[in-house]
Every structure is written in C-alpha cells, then in structure tokens.
Amino acid sequence: MKTLNILSGGAAQGLVRSLEPAFEAETGLGIAGDFGAVGAMADRLRAGVPTDIVILTAALIAKLADEGLVLRSSITDIGRVETALAVRAGDPLVSADDAASLRAALLAADAIFVPDTKASTAGIHVAKLLAQIDIADVIADRLRVFPNGATAMRYLAESNDRRPIGCTQSTEINSTKGVILSGPLPPGCGLATMYTAAIPAHVSSASPAQRLIALLTSSETSERRSQAGFISGLTS
Template identity: 30%
Template structure:
C-alpha cells in the first residue's frame, strides 16, 4: 500500500482522524500523519524532515512556499478556526460574550492554560497585552509548551483553557464555553500544500484535492472548524 507522509498543525487533528481513514478506504493510499504546532513543524521542515504534504497556518505555508519547500501551485485554504475557552466538564460556564465580561472572567480565573508554540497561544499572549491584564494573567498562568491546553483542566492545574476550538474539542472531560468575541480575534486559516521534494507527489496531490473538496465540510464543522 502506498503511504503519504503528512505533517499537520494540531488544529486539524480531530477532523483528519476520520478523513484519513475515509481517504484510505476510497483510494487505498495510507496517510501517515504527525501533528504538532505550526512553529514546531516549520522548524522540522527547515531541518530537512521528509514529508509529502503539510498543513500549516496560512502564514506558515506562505513562508514555506517563499523558501521553495512547498509547491505554490495547488496549495489550498482548508478551514478557518476561532480561539475559544473551555472549562472542566460540569463546571459553571462564565460569561465571555463581550470584552468587559471576558476581562472579568480571565481575571477571576485561578489559572489559565494556554500554549506557547501554537497560533492560539501567540494570539492570546497579544490579546492580554492589548487588554492590559498580561501581568496579572501570566503571574498564575499554566503555559503549555505544546499539545492540548484543555488537558490541564482535567488534571486540575487550570480552571480555564484557551486554544483553537477544534483543539479544545480533542480532550475528553471538558466543555467548550464558546469563542472569544469575534471582534477581538482574527481567525486562523489552515492551509495545505505539497512538499517540493515529495516522494509521493501524485498521492499527495490526490489527498490535497480530497481535503479541499465539499464532501469533507461536515467533518470540519463537527470538529469545530469553519470550512
């Protein structure tokens, strides 16, 4: 069986689990997928890690195209993702519906888990600076190097977790409160492209066309992404 090696941002992990098996059933091509934050993947690609297809934030993909590592032709935007907040299952859902309510909720939290390497963590770090509450939040924050911030709710290390909604939804035992107010955020766009040095170029192109097709839309929506 032919195998396509795919490196993908964590934001697509939930959707890709079912999409990869559907693709394999339809085509007989196996998807060997590895998931990490975009900044970690950029580092690995620059170090020469071999792959056939990559899914990154649009900015990350554009950098790789600019460096000649990803083929510009055929690159596709797959989904849009909003940053949200979650609590442990059964906990009260605080109000985050406006900037004032969000500020109050963030300041009242014992500890907030957010990521250092992911797009959501970079955005959240800038947001709390803009809201002028960075010193207070970071004094008690649980900063996660990489992986799912909502796991820190289950262990009790934090009582609020911030990440892309599609990433929050990967963790059992938590509840997503909702997105940070849309006027406060620019959604991340996740985009895919074929690696210039791909050993399985035709199979990678086939997977890319499938991921950009209308039939995957319900799976993207279910995982917390907007097509």
C-alpha cells in the same frame, strides 16, 4: 503499512484523524507525522524531516512557498478556525461578550491553560490579548503553557484546579475529551485563522497527498469540517 507523512498545526488533527479510515481504505496508506505548534512544524520541514503534506496557517504556507519548500500550485485552503474559550466538561460555561467580561472571566480563573505563546497560532494571540486587556502580569503565575493546544486541553480536562479555563483554537477543544467549547472570544479580541494544505517541493510522488487534500476540502466532507470547528467563508 506504508504511511503518508504529515506535518500539521494542531488545529487540523481532529479533522485529519476523522478522515484517516476513508483515506486508508482508498489508498492503503496510513497517516503518520506530527501535529503541533505551526512554527515548530515549519521548522521541522525546513530541517528536512521527511514530509508528504503540510497543513499550517495560510500565512506560513505562503512563506514556505516563497522559500521554495512547498509547491505553490498545491496550496489549498481548508477553512478558518476561531480561537475560543474552553472549560472542563461539567463546569459552568464561561462567556465573554466584550473585552471587559473576558478580562473578568480570566481574572476569576485560578489556572489558564494555553498553547505555546511563542510558536503556536493561538498561544501567540493569547499573549497579545493578555497584554491588550492589561492582565498579563496579574495572571502570569496562573498561566499553564504547553507545546500545543491539544496538550493544553488534555491537561485542562485533568485539572484539579478549582476554576480552570482554557484558550486555544476551537478545533483542538472540540477534539479533546473532557473539555467543552465555552464560547468564542468577543469582538475586538478574537482571531479566525485560515488553515491551508500544501505539498512539499521535494515529494517524489504527490498523488497520495493530493488525495488527502481532496478529502479535507471536498463538499462531501463539509459537515465533518464543520463538526471539527472549521468555518468556511469567514473573514478575519
């Protein structure tokens, strides 16, 4: 089967996969490619990896447009995704109403599962947050860092630690079996990131990519986006 090649932040993986059957039925194309830390995906596009569509943060897509790597006219917002807390299914939920309670929750955990703290949207935010609430050094040996949030959540689900916790984007939590979304980060600590689709400048035929973008953003799939963890109309 021919495929549409995609480079995407991990935040969009669950939504894209949920729409894949409808896309395949309509176009006869499967969806292949990579989902991971947005910085790594952007670098793959820059390196010339064959790509028909990219889904990354709005800020990064804008930068790629400035670099002439994506068609500015194709840029389309999908929705915002919050960074949130996760626990294993069956574990007590962990909530944080303010920075102090978030600090206490993280200090109480014996393992903290997060995505790449240098290349992923949520991981970069987590690193800043740990410094902000002054526990980066204290919990350094408990931090479990993985290439992306989906991988971090899979390892959280399989963890044998006594009281593990995870922090990544809500869509990656929602799409991983064995973990549940415990709650958003509190005011002053949160992050809501707009994810945006675009078509690379070198694509010879943009029609299939345009159709996938239409599916990802149409009113008919709004409930699917909401279930995945995308939020419409939320400001940063």
